Amino acid sequence: MSKITIATLLILISLSSSVYAYIGPGMGGGIILATIGIVVAIIAAIFGVIWFPIKRLIQKRKEKKQKNISDNSH
Numbered sequence: 543m544s545k546i547t548i549a550t551l552l553i554l555i556s557l558s559s560s561v562y563a564y565i566g567p568g569m570g571g572g573i574i575l576a577t578i579g580i581v582v583a584i585i586a587a588i589f590g591v592i593w594f595p596i597k598r599l600i601q602k603r604k605e606k607k608q609k610n611i612s613d614n615s616h
Contacts, residue, residue, distance in 0.1 A: 565573075
């Protein structure tokens, strides 16, 4: 970083004052639930992208096997 940027950051940090903010339990719970929701959505998306093509491949193999078995029995 340049010297001007560092000097500006130091001045802004030294001039800042304390912020008195309160996040109540309702807001904290909402943040936690939103975070959990995002994580579950990501896991569901990964599951959908990976599992369903594998499931389709397994079904095709089973159908092919059953077709071969029925062709060989005749």
